[in-house]
Amino acid sequence: MRRLTGFRGAGPGAGYRGGLIAICAVLLCCVEVTPAPSQPPSAHAFDRGEPITPIPAAPAADPLKVALGEKLFGDRRVSHDNSRACQSCHDIATNGASQKRHDVGLNGAELALNTLTVFNSTLSFRFGWEGKFRTLEADIEASLQSQHTMGSSAAEVAAKLDADPDMRDRFVAAYGRRPEGADVVDALASFQRTLVTPGSRFDRWLKGDDAALLAGELDGYRLFKSLGCSACHQGVNVGGNLFERHGIFHPLASPEPRILRVPSLRNVATTAPYFHDGSAPTLDDAVRKMALAQLNATLTDQQVKALVAFLNSLTGTYRGAPVGGSP
Template sequence: MSSPFYYLLLAPLLGCCLIANGAPLDEPLKPLPTVPELNPLQVELGRRLFNEPRLSVNNTLSCASCHRLEAGGADAKAFSIGFNGAPLTINTPTVFNSSLNFRQFWNGRADTLETQVHEVVQSPSEMGSHWEHVVKTLTSDPAYKSAFAQAYPDGVTMNNVQKALATYERTLISANSRFDQYLLGNTEILTTEEKYGYQRFKDYGCIACHQGVNIGGNMFQKFGVMGDYFQVRGNPTEADLGRYLVTKAEEDRNVFKVPSLRNVAVTAPYFHDGSAKTLEDAVDVMFKFQLGRVPSDQDKTLIIKFLKTLTGEWGGKPL
């Protein structure tokens, strides 16, 4: 697979990518932006709230319970566990780089991070609380009351809780992946096989949906373009309806927000139903049901090598 002759034959496919060392590359995918400069008091307040179990009705569940920053911003479960101990009906996506998505939730029902927070707190299966209770709880805590007063002129309010959490989440940018370094001109940071994997990612058409700075997260797509994924998988659920649950439009049945591929190597299991346990499984499903193609074992291996270069850093350490 990795013979020098093989790469010599395909070298023209990489064009300038192999010789543009030192200057940013003109590629359809772009590196992550730097963390935005935000009010530090609001960021710190949001960090505390992100780890606050009292946002849930029975003080058992915080945002960090399902979005574990040390585990890629997700929780390694097919379905996270809600406040009542029961599993949710849809897989928890990573919180890293979520501010770069054009919608929130798999079915895109929230336009902003603030709206996403609003729904999760009062979801009967997630935190099970209500905003009157949350505001009363935080107001009764002198430390929170003081922190809110410093961060927001009107103190503890529902909107300010949502704003603080969203502000903190906007700092959760997993920059400095090896692929980002490559895009910024350090072409030696990737191996030859990883570079060919990126080329295959483009050649097969994966980039048609997994595009933009977040390598996904900026469009909707039907799950099962080239075959009925849900019939093959079996046991349909309401969550499988995807965007149809929001619009009730027949063309939105089984349509979902295309997930970001950033940090994909550390956020298994995959898809809204958590059905793909490994990256290899996920790639197989995508080729079959989205592309209608069968890659060679060699090409599949190269693409997976490329996907592993998308793992970024948090707190100065690789995820």
């Protein structure tokens, strides 16, 4: 999740679950599925045989390029009118996104879709709610060019930065030349690949720390698997590697887009509001609505409490601090 779509709730009875499996099979035949980026599971995760694997450390990268990319991430010159930076909507000091239902575009109008978190985004196999972009670099270029977000281009940004002696020197140090459009994109991508959040209590449990999860959280995880949630939300990013149709039994949120990339549930407790239209204000509300919309099932308060407890255990750390300041 940022945002919860494709989450599986439960229906009573083996017959109902059999019907759900058939529905999932039909859906998966209608969408393109590409394997998520391979991540070597830890020995403990493999021994447990779980469908989720721990987040690995950020990949090795040139520190000069990463530092430059971080500086660019917070630089308003990446937008045509110098009014906004990547950080404006993707706040890495909190949840990697924003607290708004819809962020505002360059023209002052609300953006059509809720902002996804940038944390762990590089662990998913596609980018954006609709998965239009196959690479991080393509996603960055599209964001720079979009008239709704930055209204600029990598070449325009490079030209602005070339007029700044300090930034020019940084590019020369990192790339051996003055700023170029491709280097702007590469620097931003280098930084974004470091935005992974390992160290959640759930990951510690996966690695063999049996005391990392409370009994209620472990119950929630067992329920998460038994209800079928892990059929869509699995792998290192607890989602992010297939597409689904939402609102199978009842409307879930805004009807368009009908097919969405199943979002990651990493740090989901920090990324309210939920869904592609931001219409669910709390995690409790999102879990209940998902069960009804996707399964025609009404979860008990106890089931919801257990699932939310498990989802809270997916909050990782960034630079030594919990994402969003959560416990």
